[in-house]
Amino acid sequence: MTRSKVDPVDELADLISPFEQRGMDLSLERMQSALADLASPCADVPAVQVVGTNGKGSIACMIHSGLTAAGLRSGLTTSPHLTTWCERICVNQQQIELAQLRQRLKQLQPLAQRHNLTPFEQLISAALVHFDANALDWLVLEAGLGGRLDATTAHPYRPLIAIGSIGMDHCEHLGHSLTAISSEKAAVISPGAHVISAPQHEDVTKVLEARSQEMGATLEWVSPLTDEWELGLSGRLQRRNGAVACAALRRMKALGSSITEGQIRQGLAQARWPGRLQTLHWNHQSVRVDGAHNPDAAQQLALERRCWNQPGHHQVWILGIQAHKQAPEMLRILLKPNDEAWIVPVPGHLSWTADALSKICPTHAHQLRSASSVENVLIRLSKNDADRSRPTPVIAGSLYLIGSLLREGVLQEH
Template sequence: MNYQEAIAYIHGTYKFGSKLGLENINYLLNMLNNPHKDLKVIHVAGTNGKGSTSSFMHSVLKTAGYKVGLYTSPYIEEFTERIQINGEKIPKQRLADIIAIVKEKIEIMVAEGKNHPTEFEVGTALALVYFAEEKTDFVVLEVGMGGRLDATNVIENPLLSVITPIDFDHMEHLGDTLEKIAFEKAGIIKENNFVVSYPQQKEALEVIKRDAYDKNSHLLITNYDELRIHHATIEEQQFSVEILGKQYTDIKISLAGQHQVYNCCMALTALEVLRRHRGIDINDEAIYEGLKDTKWIGRLEVLDKNPLVIIDGAHNLQGATALKHSVETLLKNYKVTLVVAMLKDKDVKGVLQHLIPLVDKVIATKPNNPRAMEADDLAKELVIFGKEIYVCNKIEEAVKKAYEVTTSDDAIVFAGSLYMIGEVRSLLVNCENIISYKERFKISPVK
């Protein structure tokens, strides 16, 4: 099996849907000799900020000298982004070799009358086998959806559970109240363990507290009372904070947006727990350097400066709230053209109400996904805002139009769907350079 065949096989399992539950993944992993049993895992759930928080921890542990696996979802441009060790994506042929083995075991499962694993279960099995074979020191494992019945919850005794901000998303699977959603997220808390949580909304926090108490797990809530942000631009932030009684002064991160400072503090709280309660040697130098070196593509990421071009994966209400704050504070001196694409099962109206009032022009387009909202339907939702609207059915056309209608001194923001920003990033970053892209499409930004 080569890489293309392996990826086709993985994506082909999409048709088996998204089934929450641990029976199937446990059966498959047992056939693969239980690769997860000996992994030292930091398990991360939440609605938003999971990936960034995981990436901060991964970078610090790597800087401290450890071999660290990172499992996240979804990917922005390429599937291999989801499975990394020390910042290096899983080699394509290695992925193919492991998937060949996984496929063989799945065929036996199905022949025995078991349900076919879902796409996420296949990806999770792939990651766990790879991390076990590579003998990683630690694995930062991000939940796909929910927590309690997510495939990653096969981890029985993590070093630590982390729960980032909880909000409304995937309600058809997780429930229609914060309490129900929090119940699913809190499912990653294990008996006699440690859990770090964001200071959630009241309804969610009560659920987490109760679950931690019932499982005799020690709960630590990240405290932002002593947080002082000294400097914030689209390219760098500097802040000081006190975490569990320890003072961190003048931390620098390269991720933009106030929410990334909060995510960083979540990671710091988790790292302090690992140092104090799990005996993991992480010196302060590794923390400062690792946080500064953390990269997380597709989140307020700058791709061009003439005009300023930013992509951001704000695809739900909480993500849109964070992007709104960033546009208000970091782009207050710019006129903004927003290129937006949405999946129809998201809170389209809520996202638009947060973002559209802040921008000058809007381009509606369509992500390449079976759940995509048609560009024309999205444009109908935009009419009430009274903005200048353009409709482009293809993302490449939307990129070209955005450059055409935005002055070189202003800004373009692509947001609303990770599937859309992944394609935008491929178009712009994977050209030889931005200039060649502009020349290729004969783009001449208005003066």
């Protein structure tokens, strides 16, 4: 494992301590006490809470876009961010301004110290205070790591629960089986809530059905959207996420919000969520990027590959994977016999190295290369392939990696 010497710029370093410094400290009591001290901001505003392992951000983004298209005022919290902390807090598609976020966090410092809030809890507190000042119709709250003890679960009014794909990730905190992980996430289902999910693994399905029955909640299963639906997010997997978002927006209509089918379609078509199966550019050359950082996401990426590669086609991967992630399994899923994978560090994070992966995955060792940065790989590829066409490289393994490339200007959208 190695840690990159280049740490990402932190615009709020004086107000938010590094996430790694505190370590994982899941609890609801701190957040509930802090919100009570704040006179329960937004307590009467209904929220759709989005939980799961993969696809949470996409679902939340599409719901938020649909609400905006319908002319409803909504607040959105997401994590992690790509280039700025401000991405995590939006009202009607508008990110909070950095000066305003700094002011909110500064005002909350005494509260944060009194209740020993984690960085994530500080941000959710700031988001709810910001939302409270904006007179909103709905909140869209993307859960962080788990569910049961997540800061977003402290919001008392969550009539809607939208569930993304649940798989194996963060096992050290959530459990080492699908049943255990699903139980942590399904625990957000409150009495009488309406729960929406696309098809899940059998073990996950059993947990969601049992929890919903126990809580007197209604559980709605949805099928992926057909190709008749235009989505602003790329990839077949977004058909599944879009179906969950669509059902959530329809349920909001049933709960009294003014939303038409046309506005739902408009919202899903206009949704944007950078870093997820996105085509970017380096030195006028195209590259694909995806934040896939666990085996389930790698499996989805491998399926997407079939849309742009013929069987047996040579693919170049540039992978930066944090040391606590299941990189060996991700390699086995992604790499086909003719592929090569360049292993790079994730800036500012302890990361897997090509040497470490070669030892654990000896059958793939001949396909692995090592480089100090993504840009170094792209330079080498452009020199090696100057006289012949090459496949569009895919950069994946970590949203933090993609965020650093965008922030430093290595990759551009146009």
